[in-house]
Amino acid sequence: MARVHLLATGGTIASRRTDGGLSATTPAAELLTAAGPLPGLEVTVSDLTTVPSFALTEADARALVRAVREQLAGGVDGVVVTHGTDTMEESAFLADLVHDDPRPVVFTGAQRPFDAPAPDGPANLADALRVAADPAARDLGALLAFDGLAFAARGVRKLDTLRSAAFGAPGRGPVLRVAAGAVLPLARPPRPPALPLDLGAALPRVDVVACHQGSDDALLRAAAAAGAAGVVLEALGVGNVPPPVATAAAELVAGGVPVLVCSRVPAGPVAPLYAGGGARLAGDGALFGGDLSPWQGRLLLSAALALDPRDPAGVLAGRL
Ligand SMILES: NC(=O)C[C@H](N)C(=O)O
Missing domain, CATH: 3.40.50.1170 (L-asparaginase, N-terminal domain)
Incomplete structure (x- = not known):
């Protein structure tokens, strides 16, 4: 039984x-x-x-x-x-x-x-x-x-x-x-090793900022002002954002707030392909979230920040 x-x-x-x-x-x-x-x-x-x-x-x-x-x-x-x-x-x-x-x-x-x-x-x-x-x-x-x-x-x-x-x-x-x-x-996809998260403590705040045609930097800056330890961009297409968002993202990264790029498109990965878009974000130090949804990317970035606030990218390596 x-x-x-x-x-x-x-x-x-x-x-x-x-x-x-x-x-x-x-x-x-x-x-x-x-x-x-x-x-x-x-x-x-x-x-x-x-x-x-x-x-x-x-x-x-x-x-x-x-x-x-x-x-x-x-x-x-x-x-x-x-x-x-x-x-x-x-x-x-x-x-x-x-x-x-x-x-x-x-x-x-x-x-x-x-x-x-x-x-x-x-x-x-x-x-x-x-x-x-x-x-x-x-x-x-x-x-x-x-x-x-x-x-x-x-x-x-x-x-x-x-x-x-x-x-x-x-x-x-x-x-x-x-x-x-x-x-x-049907399938047995490989899984990365479990993360040793302390579930007794609050996870760091990570906000998701959605992008759309013509969106500006206001919400990204508001997330930083609200104390976000990291931000996920719900970017356009393969991981592009309007120029004002890219400018603010670069400033956040330079200030120690990691930015993870995911897409508003349900299928396919993000990649730094476009000058002024994803390529600019990557050049400025943004992280790319593979094919994770913005909300699953948010949890992963939050977990990474909990485990290593100074180097969340190190935790994310091999998981995106
Ligand atoms: N189908 C559902 O369960 C939706 C419901 N609003 C929930 O998430 O609790």
Whole structure:
């Protein structure tokens, strides 16, 4: 009998309709009952929070990853986290960054609420529990199981606001498929070693500044003024920014605030290709975030700053 722990945090999977809108009130035990019979699995449950994921704080995310680690220390074969989809890829990525254990940690949720006529949460949860107990999911780090597929946490993104096939990993694809209760292996992407982050301490503030045609330096300078220890630029295309943003980025880097360049485009890497754009940013010392989304890049830069405030680039080497 495989042993899996279900840790619930809220999200649409736990939500019911109220006069004020969807409200995440359903406890883990009820979610598990709705998932139906799971032969061969012994599942324990706990409720960490009952909130939508857009309301989770940085401290909540660290508490969640600490709770996952406590459950693993208790000797289960895997852990499932139910979570809102809005920021699931961020919590899953934080869990993945520190995950130094072969056992799976599987995030899941739903697009339709618990009391919908045809909710998607019960099947997603059943799949996630099977994945968490399956040897094929070992050594893949933190995973996100949704709509019959499981993705590695790194690179996964919410790509549709409402459809049940909400997630994808552009340029990477899923690592597992779940069909009729069977877990089918698809890919085993290499993972960098876990980062020895202290999850008991707040992570350094890193802000994401979005760029658009004609954007100026105001928000980048405001981030620095607000005390950001690092900034992620949600840049255009392959990693270009309007000239005023490049000027301010150079000043931030010169002042000891690292700038990580990611793209607003969902697929493909950033690269210092264009004079006046990415090439200028690279020449001025900005870091390039590979194909990480700005929000996963934000977490990685924050972790790097926590581990080595003087040389976060050294921590990032081999991880982008
Ligand atoms: N589908 C969802 O779970 C979205 C919800 N707003 C949340 O992130 O909690």
